[in-house]
Every structure is written in structure tokens, then in C-alpha cells.
Amino acid sequence: MIIVKELHKYFKDLHVLRGIDLVVEKGVVLSIVGASGSGKSTLLYCINALESIDSGSITVDGEDVHAKGTDINLLRRKLGMVFQQWNSFPHLTALENVALSPRIVRKLSRAEARDVAARRLEHVGLGDKLNSFPNALSGGQQQRLAIARALAMEPSYMLFDEATSALDPELVGEVLDTMRLLAEEGMTMICVTHEMGFARDVSDRVAYVHDGTIEEIGPPEQIFGEPNSEKTRRFLSKVR
Amino acid sequence: MESSLNFFTGFKFQDLLFLGEAAVRTLLISGISIAAGTVLGVLFGWLLYEGRIFASATLAPVLDVFRSIPLIIQLVLFYNFAPIIGLSLDPFACGTIVLTVYTAALAANVARGGIEAVAIPLRRASRSLGMTYWQDMIYVVAPIGIRAIFPAWVGVALGVMKDSALVSVLGYIELLKASQILITRTQEPFLILAVAGAFYFALSFPVARFADRLEQRWSQ
Numbered sequence: 001m002i003i004v005k006e007l008h009k010y011f012k013d014l015h016v017l018r019g020i021d022l023v024v025e026k027g028v029v030l031s032i033v034g035a036s037g038s039g040k041s042t043l044l045y046c047i048n049a050l051e052s053i054d055s056g057s058i059t060v061d062g063e064d065v066h067a068k069g070t071d072i073n074l075l076r077r078k079l080g081m082v083f084q085q086w087n088s089f090p091h092l093t094a095l096e097n098v099a100l101s102p103r104i105v106r107k108l109s110r111a112e113a114r115d116v117a118a119r120r121l122e123h124v125g126l127g128d129k130l131n132s133f134p135n136a137l138s139g140g141q142q143q144r145l146a147i148a149r150a151l152a153m154e155p156s157y158m159l160f161d162e163a164t165s166a167l168d169p170e171l172v173g174e175v176l177d178t179m180r181l182l183a184e185e186g187m188t189m190i191c192v193t194h195e196m197g198f199a200r201d202v203s204d205r206v207a208y209v210h211d212g213t214i215e216e217i218g219p220p221e222q223i224f225g226e227p228n229s230e231k232t233r234r235f236l237s238k239v240r
Numbered sequence: 241m242e243s244s245l246n247f248f249t250g251f252k253f254q255d256l257l258f259l260g261e262a263a264v265r266t267l268l269i270s271g272i273s274i275a276a277g278t279v280l281g282v283l284f285g286w287l288l289y290e291g292r293i294f295a296s297a298t299l300a301p302v303l304d305v306f307r308s309i310p311l312i313i314q315l316v317l318f319y320n321f322a323p324i325i326g327l328s329l330d331p332f333a334c335g336t337i338v339l340t341v342y343t344a345a346l347a348a349n350v351a352r353g354g355i356e357a358v359a360i361p362l363r364r365a366s367r368s369l370g371m372t373y374w375q376d377m378i379y380v381v382a383p384i385g386i387r388a389i390f391p392a393w394v395g396v397a398l399g400v401m402k403d404s405a406l407v408s409v410l411g412y413i414e415l416l417k418a419s420q421i422l423i424t425r426t427q428e429p430f431l432i433l434a435v436a437g438a439f440y441f442a443l444s445f446p447v448a449r450f451a452d453r454l455e456q457r458w459s460q
Contacts (some may be wrong), residue, residue: 050364077370087365091458101369104379146365151259153369 001025002047002157002190007056007214009042014041018212022058026156029189031220034209035235038117040192043209044159047190048079061156077105080150083115084162086142088134094121095130099150100152106153120148124178144178153180156180159190196239199222208232248427253424256435262418264441269414270401277400284344287442294363294425299348306345312406314338319410324436335407339400346396353392354385387458394451398444415439 002024009017016039024030032040045051047058049072050064058065063075085179089097098117102108108116121127124144143163152159160179166173177200183189183202193199199206200220207217208229216229227233284303287295306314319334329337358381368375408417419436423429 048368050368073367073370073372076368079368081365081368083365084369085362086359087362089362089366089380089384091387098380101366101371104372104375149369 001061003057004043004058005057007043007046007058008054009039009051010054011047017046017053018214020212022207022214022217024154024157024188026188027186028189028205029183030104030202030208031192031203032190033109033194033196033205033206033223033235033239034198034215038209039212041161041211044081044161044183044190044192047159048076048081057203064136067166070164073105077153079159080153080154080157081159082143082146082150082161084164084166086139086146086193088137088142088145090134092139093128093131093133094145095236097134097145098152101149102152116152117148120152121145127175138171139167140174143167143171143175147175147178147182157188160189160193162192162194164193164195194239195213197221208235210235249425251422251426251431255426255432258422259415259418259432259435259439262413262415263443265267265412266401266404266414266439267405267443269332269335269339269412270404273339273343274397274400274402276336278347278397279317279339280340280344281347282351283352284348285355285368288348289354289355303345303348306341307349311338311342311403312409314342315406315410316451331407331410334406334410335412339404339407342403343396343400347393349386350389350392350396353380354389357388358384390451390455390458394448398447401447402440 002023004020004023007017008015018039020039020043022043032043034040036203042051046053047060047065050220050227053066057100060075060078063071065072065075084147091101092100093096095114095117098120099110099113103113118127121130124147126141126144129137129141129145134145137145147158147163163179164175167175172195178196179189179191179198182200190204191198201221206216206220206223206230208215208227210224210231216223216232218228218229222228223232224236227236278379280354284299288303291299300415315335315338318338319329322329322334322419340342363376363380366371366380371379405416407414408420410418411422415436422432426432
């Protein structure tokens with residue numbers, strides 16, 4: 001379970017997150033929607049400590065992410081992350097991309113790591129691209145590679161930061177399908193997304209973030225059907 | 241009547257061996273300096289990258305001094321200054337130290353460029369996979385950065401190899417000094433400088449070719 005309490009975050013003078021409270025239970029798919037610059041990506045980065053926080057707390061399975069004594073590298077293994085830019089390692093093949101952290105972080109043997117990597121790549125539909133270098137893969141394939149790479153650490157949670165925003169429109173579908181597959185398998189997911197269709201169909205809960213606070217959170221039927229907040233209604237009428 | 245006494249003798253086979261031996265010395269002094277200077281340079285480059293304000297206020301100006309002052313002046317100054325501070329160094333040691341520092345000053349900026357060549361989002365991705373700072377450095381930043389700066393580094397290395405000729409002013413008998421000695425004796429500067437040039441070429445060319453090969457393999 002991920003619990004965010006009274007989270008505040010500044011970028012210099014800019015108050016990006018203004019008191020976020022959020023609970024994500026195991027098995028839940030949470031979509032976070034909102035305008036650009038509303039702080040939703042920053043929230044995600046705070047959860048795995050790629051960004052520091054100014055006050056409040058975040059705990060993952062009871063462990064305080066930003067506490068001094070926390071082994072953040074150990075904690076990050078639980079939190080797979082997929083970015084807007086797919087960030088493939090350009091000097092490694094698809095298989096090596098995925099096998100690298102299992103080998104050096106989880107300390108698996110070379111053979112075990114390759115096994116894990118091959119299975120994960122098959123899982124995301126790249127079983128025939130094991131030995132391709134990233135520059136020979138499409139954006140959609142590279143993003144699926146990034147998903148496989150995160151999954152190879154056997155995370156308990158997956159964080160998606162606008163995973164389809166940088167893709168050509170015709171490549172969005174394959175990545176969303178992969179995310180949908182993960183959701184069906186019961187993965188706990190937090191997806192910052194602009195894909196309203198995905199948010200509506202796949203998520204258990206949807207949070208609308210406005211100006212660094214969670215304006216409204218609830219099941220997709222509520223958010224997309226009868227939002228309580230006028231701001232939510234206005235945002236959704238603009239993006240649809 | 242016999243013509244005046246001849247002080248000069250022609251270019252002989254032994255002279256070629258003499259030049260070959262000198263070429264080995266050139267290879268030795270530049271090899272050591274390039275290796276040690278690169279190691280130091282990588283360390284300095286990392287400090288420049290991570291140290292930010294502190295390093296750019298302290299280390300960067302020092303490196304700038306070594307990069308900007310002509311090598312020949314550094315050599316002469318250091319060679320004459322060393323005994324004053326109680327170091328008794330032979331020309332080889334002096335030359336090696338100065339060349340090493342010079343290489344380090346050049347390589348530091350190349351190395352910093354290599355680290356900067358790896359985009360921050362990519363490094364965040366590797367950290368998000370649970371890699372430590374050093375795992376990210378070794379397995380992600382180094383291989384990508386090295387590929388990016390390799391041509392620049394080869395340029396530095398070949399430059400230093402040629403610049404090692406300046407150590408001749410200290411009396412270390414490397415290629416250029418050996419050539420001067422032979423020119424004085426044989427009075428055949430064209431021939432001897434051409435042979436010395438050929439030796440320099442023979443030292444550089446394989447390195448350049450090897451570098452090209454490596455780059456081709458990386459860019460597959």
C-alpha cells in the first residue's frame with residue numbers, strides 16, 4: 001500500500017504540490033489526470049524519491065520513502081517506473097536492456113537474468129526482438145521494452161508517467177494494450193495519463209489533480225459521469 | 241692534397257636503429273603520460289561535473305592554466321623549478337609529469353563532456369530500476385559517455401604523442417632529439433626528418449585505425 005500524507009513540494013518559489021493526500025491499495029489501478037504543470041508527474045517522482053519532498057510523508061508498504069535511514073535503492077525495486085521518454089539504454093540490445101538490473105541489482109547470474117529478461121520481453125510482445133538494438137525499434141516497441149525492463153525487477157507497483165504522450169498516435173494502442181494486460185493481471189498501477197479512454201475503462205479509481213492538489217478522486221463512473229467538482233467537470237469537458 | 245678534415249659522416253643503418261630506439265622512448269613517455277593523464281582527467285572531469293560551483297571555482301582555473309600555457313614553457317619551467325623545491329628529477333620523470341598533467345587538463349573537459357552526454361532522464365531511469373549512483377555510472381553513463389567522446393579523446397591522445405617531441409628540450413632522447421643529434425652529425429636534415437616523421441606516423445596510424453574500427457563496431 002502506498003500512502004501519501006500532506007505532501008508539499010516546491011521548485012524554488014513554485015509551490016508544485018500543495019498538500020496531497022492519497023492512498024493506493026494493492027491491486028488498484030489509479031489514473032491521475034489533470035492539466036500539464038498541475039504537479040501530477042512530480043507526485044509520481046516523489047513516490048520513488050527521484051524528487052525530494054519539502055514536507056509531509058510517503059510510505060510504501062509501511063516504509064517511509066524519504067526518511068534518512070531508508071535504503072532507497074532497495075525500495076525502488078518495488079516501484080517499477082515507465083517514463084514519457086522511453087529511455088532505452090542505447091548501447092545494449094533489448095535483452096541486455098532488460099537483463100542489466102536483474103543482474104547487477106538483484107544479483108542474478110548472467111543466465112538467470114537473461115532468462116528473466118527473455119520472459120518479460122515475450123510478455124510485452126517483443127519475443128522476436130531480443131537481439132535488436134533500441135535504435136532499430138519503434139517508439140511503441142521501445143516503450144514496451146521500458147515496461148519489460150521495469151517488470152524484470154519484479155516490482156509490487158508500477159508507476160507510469162505519461163507513458164504514451166511522446167508516441168506517434170498509431171503507436172499508442174500497443175502500449176495501452178500492454179498496460180491493460182498488466183492491469184488485468186492484478187498489478188498495482190499509478191498512471192499519470194492524458195488517455196481518458198484508458199483512465200475510464202481500465203482504472204479502478206481516477207484522481208483529478210488541479211494546481212497541486214487532488215481536486216477530486218473516485219471511481220471512473222463518478223469522475224467521468226457525475227463529477228462533484230465544477231473544476232473536474234470543466235477540465236473533462238475540455239479534453240473530450 | 242687531401243681535403244679538409246671531415247667532421248660529418250653519412251646516414252648509416254645503425255642510425256636507423258638509433259631512431260627506432262628513440263621512437264620506443266617516444267612511445268614510452270607518451271604511453272605513460274596518456275594513460276596516467278586519462279585516469280587523472282576522468283577523475284577531474286567527474287569532479288567538474290559533480291562539484292559544480294566549488295569545482296568550477298577551484299579546479300577549473302587550474303586546469304585552464306595547464307591547457308593554455310604552451311607545453312614547452314611548462315616543461316622548461318618545471319624542469320628548472322623542481323630542483324628548487326628539492327626534487328631531483330631526470331628529464332624523463334620531468335617530461336612524464338608535465339605531459340601527464342597536460343593530458344589530464346585536456347582529458348578532464350572531454351570526460352566531463354562524456355558525462356554530460358548522457359541525458360538526465362536516462363539516468364533517472366536507471367536509478368528508478370534500483371541502481372546505485374555508481375552502478376548507474378559504471379553500467380550506463382560510462383559506456384554511453386565513452387562512445388560519445390571517444391573521437392575527442394583519440395584526438396587528445398594523438399596530440400599528446402606528437403607534443404611529447406617537446407620533451408627533447410630537456411635533453412630526453414626521444415625521436416625529435418635523436419633526429420637533431422643525427423642531423424648535426426650527418427648534415428642530412430631532409431632525410432632524417434623524413435624518417436623521424438615516418439616513425440611518428442607509424443606510431444599514430446595504428447591508433448587512429450584501431451579507433452576507427454572501434455567506432456564502426458559501436459555504431460552498428
